[in-house]
Amino acid sequence: MKNLIITSALPYANGEIHLGHIASTYLPADIFTRYWRHMETNVYHLCATDDFGTPILINAEKESVTPQQYVKSWRDSDLKDFRSLNISFDYFSQTSSEENIQLTQEVFNKLCKNGHIYEKDIVQFFCDFDKKFLPDRYVVGKCPFCLSENQYSDLCENCGRVPDKILEPRCRICGNVPVKKTSAHYFFRLSTFAEKLRDWLTTNLNLQSDVTSYVLKWIDEGLDDWDITRDLSWGVPIPRKEAKGQVFYGWFDNHICYISSFLSFLKESGNSDGKELWNNSEIFHFIGKDIVYHHYLFLPAIRMGIGYEYKLPDYIPTRGHLMLSNRKISKSRGWYIGLRDFLQLFPSDYVRFYLARVTPYSQTDINFDWDVFIERINNELIANVGNFIHRTLSFINSTFDGFVPNPSVYDDDDLSVEDRISTTPELVGTAISNNEIEKAMKEILDFSSNLNRYFQKKKPWKERETAQNTLYISASAVRTLAILLDPFIPVSAERIWNQLGLTGSVHDQNWSRASQMEMKANHKIGEVQPLFQKIEKSKLNLDKWKVD
Numbered sequence: 187m188k189n190l191i192i193t194s195a196l197p198y199a200n201g202e203i204h205l206g207h208i209a210s211t212y213l214p215a216d217i218f219t220r221y222w223r224h225m226e227t228n229v230y231h232l233c234a235t236d237d238f239g240t241p242i243l244i245n246a247e248k249e250s251v252t253p254q255q256y257v258k259s260w261r262d263s264d265l266k267d268f269r270s271l272n273i274s275f276d277y278f279s280q281t282s283s284e285e286n287i288q289l290t291q292e293v294f295n296k297l298c299k300n301g302h303i304y305e306k307d308i309v310q311f312f313c314d315f316d317k318k319f320l321p322d323r324y325v326v327g328k329c330p331f332c333l334s335e336n337q338y339s340d341l342c343e344n345c346g347r348v349p350d351k352i353l354e355p356r357c358r359i360c361g362n363v364p365v366k367k368t369s370a371h372y373f374f375r376l377s378t379f380a381e382k383l384r385d386w387l388t389t390n391l392n393l394q395s396d397v398t399s400y401v402l403k404w405i406d407e408g409l410d411d412w413d414i415t416r417d418l419s420w421g422v423p424i425p426r427k428e429a430k431g432q433v434f435y436g437w438f439d440n441h442i443c444y445i446s447s448f449l450s451f452l453k454e455s456g457n458s459d460g461k462e463l464w465n466n467s468e469i470f471h472f473i474g475k476d477i478v479y480h481h482y483l484f485l486p487a488i489r490m491g492i493g494y495e496y497k498l499p500d501y502i503p504t505r506g507h508l509m510l511s512n513r514k515i516s517k518s519r520g521w522y523i524g525l526r527d528f529l530q531l532f533p534s535d536y537v538r539f540y541l542a543r544v545t546p547y548s549q550t551d552i553n554f555d556w557d558v559f560i561e562r563i564n565n566e567l568i569a570n571v572g573n574f575i576h577r578t579l580s581f582i583n584s585t586f587d588g589f590v591p592n593p594s595v596y597d598d599d600d601l602s603v604e605d606r607i608s609t610t611p612e613l614v615g616t617a618i619s620n621n622e623i624e625k626a627m628k629e630i631l632d633f634s635s636n637l638n639r640y641f642q643k644k645k646p647w648k649e650r651e652t653a654q655n656t657l658y659i660s661a662s663a664v665r666t667l668a669i670l671l672d673p674f675i676p677v678s679a680e681r682i683w684n685q686l687g688l689t690g691s692v693h694d695q696n697w698s699r700a701s702q703m704e705m706k707a708n709h710k711i712g713e714v715q716p717l718f719q720k721i722e723k724s725k726l727n728l729d730k731w732k733v734d
Contacts, residue, residue, distance in 0.1 A: 189228045189467035192219050193444045195477060196236040196281065199260035200245060203267045204522040205554060206515040209508040209541045210474035214623055216273045217542060218470070218503075220673035221618040224697035230467075232447045233268075234279035234286075235261040238421040238436045240324050244359070246420075253420045257282060267525050271534045272676050277451035281422075281439055286446040290439040291425045293492055294372075294414075302375045302491040308413065310371075311339075311364040313357040319417040320357055320364050321435070328353035340437075341476070348479050350410055371415035372424065374438075379487040380405050386486055392501045393482075396549060397475075401482045412484065414438045441485045444471065445496050461496065469499040475506050475549040503621045506551040508541075510731065523554070523731060531726065532563075533718075535675035539567050539627075542674050547621045556728055560721045567675075571634045572718045574641060575667065578660040579685055579714040581646055581653075590661050591654035592707035600655050603640050604703065606633060607659075607666050611700040614670050623674075630670050637663050661686070662705040668692050669700035678717055687712035 194215045197203060203212075212233075219231040237257040246256035257280065265278050279286070297303050311320040318324075325339035330353050334344035339352040357364050384405050387398045414435045415424065421433025449460035457463070473481050486498050508515060515522045528537055540559050543566070544552050582590060596604065610633045617626035641660060646653035665686055672679035672692050683692035687710055 187226065187228055189463060190219075190222055190230070190470065191448060191464065191467045192229065192231045192470045193447075193472065194231075194233045194275075195471075195473045196234050196440055196443060197264050198239075198241075199235040199237045199257040199264070199280075200239075200241050201260070201517055203264055203525045204515065204517065205510075205525060205528060205537065205541070206508040206522060207474075208271065208525060208537065209545050209552065209554075210505040211472050212268065212273050213271075213538060213541050214503060214505060214545065214547075214621065215470075215472035217623050217626075217673045218472075218618060218621060219274060220676065220693075221615065221697070223693070224669070224672070224695060225615075226696060228467075229276075230448060230451065231274060231276050232279070232444065232451065233275050233277075234281060234283075234443045234447050235264060236436060236440050236443075237261075237280050237282035238418075238433065238439070240318075240321055240418060243418065243420040254282065270529055271525060271538065277447055277454075279443065279447040279450060281436070281443045283443075283446065283450065285450045286439060286443045287422050289446040289449070290422045290434060290442050293442055293488065294434070294438075295425065296492040296495075297374065297488070300491060300493070302378070303372055303414075304375065304411075305370055305372050307368050308371045309366045310369050310417065311355060311357075312367040313360065313362065313364045315360045315362050316357065318359075319367070319369070320359075321416045321418065324358045325352060325355050325364065326358050327355040341479070343476060346476065346478055347404070369415075369417055370428070371413050371432075372429070374412040374414050374484075374488070374491070376412045376483065376487055377409045379490055380409050382490050383409075383483060383487060386490075386498065387482070390498075390500070394502075394504055394548070397478055397482065397502075397504050401478065404479070404483070409483065437480050437484060438488075441471075441481065442488075465497045467497075468501070469497055470501045470503060471499045472503045473505075475504055478504060501621075503547065504549060505545060505547065506549045509551055509553040511555060512553050527730075532721070533677070535678045536563050536567070536721075539563065539675050542623050543627050543631075544624060546624050556723070556731065560723055563718075564720050566631055568718045568720055570631060570638065571667065571671070572716065574634050574638045574660075575664050575682060575685075576714070576716055577641060578657065578664050579711055582657050582661060582711055583714055585646065585653060586657065588711050590705055590707055590709045590711065591658050593655045593658040596655060596659075597652070599640060599644065600659055603637065603659050603663065606636055607663055607703060608701045611666065611670060611697060615697055618673060627674060630667070630674075633663075633670075634667065658705065658707065659703075661711070662703045665705055666700045669695050669697065681717055685712050685714050685717075 195211050219229055222229045246253045261280055311325050313320050323338045326336055328335055329337045329342035330349050331347045332345040415432050416435050418433050422439045424432050452460040481502050489496055489498050540562055614626045614629045644656040646656040668679050668682040679692045
């Protein structure tokens with residue numbers, strides 16, 4: 187049986203989940219996972235919180251709690267938010283777990299043994315006012331590559347590069363210009379992996395070409411060795427006596443947590459063969475485009491450096507950012523839609539449907555616009571999908587006392603719909619398996635539109651002689667829709683299944699059965715109710731997200 191290991195980029199344990207996170211990473215990964223669960227495949231969907239770094243340490247101090255208490259609070263909050271959107275992780279861990287700390291230190295020791303780590307003194311920013319070394323996100327300035335202002339010292343959000351030396355640096359805490367002090371750090375020899383990385387990028391045809399093209403350009407321009415040390419008290423301790431008071435850079439242990447989470451999950455499930463299963467699975471790391479450098483260079487190079495002990499990813503599905511009213515989402519500026527706020531206004535399936543409908547499998551940024559969101563929910567989810575399902579089941583109730591009628595000889599229209607039922611599941615499944623979730627949703631909407639036209643043409647409320655065929659075929663199509671919609675809108679799909687009066691759960695159905703006409707004549711359907719409620723913008727208070 188096929189094994190799939192699916193990971194989602196780790197949310198930082200320092201703030202709430204917003205729609206931007208969901209669109210680029212967590213929803214695409216969840217739809218992909220849910221589809222493969224319908225395919226008699228061993229699927230493992232893993233995630234964790236990213237617990238280390240200066241921001242967490244500072245905020246924990248402000249709140250008079252320990253860093254451990256602080257990150258646990260955010261882990262619990264994030265997991266609650268994910269569950270509210272029906273993101274179905276099999277295991278949700280933390281980078282601060284004992285298992286991840288141990289594996290990170292083991293990886294470091296193996297890299298040292300293999301000659302991939304060296305030590306050297308560096309000049310590092312230090313804030314005399316705050317009395318702290320200022321790693322990573324606490325030094326901001328101008329990117330040396332694209333000259334964008336107010337960028338982090340370890341990542342330019344505009345061009346995606348990792349700056350070697352940030353220009354015009356200043357302390358993010360107090361705004362003062364930092365001084366420089368010398369500190370001994372450990373470096374990973376990333377530069378020596380250039381050719382191996384080039385070979386991997388050019389031979390792994392599963393990777394997106396638009397991403398690999400500019401990662402290869404970075405390699406051509408020359409890779410810098412990677413400083414993996416931070417002068418902090420909160421992080422994975424470096425296992426060297428001389429490194430007391432220092433920890434690993436968060437991006438060193440972050441992606442190792444993909445592996446440690448999987449090993450921990452299997453161990454807790456009573457399976458000790460985690461490494462063997464990892465290496466005999468297809469590996470998918472779902473990310474947003476802002477962390478391409480880390481996942482296409484750091485991650486594979488480290489696995490190469492320990493002798494390919496753990497398999498490199500087969501796929502790294504990468505998507506662009508979500509804009510809000512054509513402005514870049516910014517938590518620090520308060521310009522974002524928190525998932526919790528959104529779900530106080532709408533059912534979880536509304537955001538799942540909309541984002542699946544508009545999010546392409548590319549680095550292209552997409553825009554969240556309230557008017558477009560409301561239009562797609564009202565005109566596509568409700569007036570198209572919901573309308574066909576409700577009409578079909580309501581007519582069976584009113585015309586045949588809730589019993590699916592017994593069909594007779596099909597005419598050409600009936601045969602055409604039967605053919606669509608037999609072929610659409612494969613089209614939808616192929617699109618999902620290719621990570622093209624927006625194409626899969628379009629196939630479903632086209633299928634539903636065709637069914638609405640069929641129903642309207644056949645007029646079961648008027649043409650009594652053909653009504654039995656029309657409603658039997660329509661009921662079968664509703665069953666197909668329930669299975670096809672399950673990866674996208676699982677709550678609604680289960681409600682459809684229940685309204686059909688079918689046993690078991692839609693989540694447990696084999697995908698291949700969606701193409702079969704398995705509704706039984708004289709089957710009694712369940713209680714029929716409208717699946718969705720139309721959005722009335724006039725009743726919403728959206729002032730918080732108005733464009734200035």
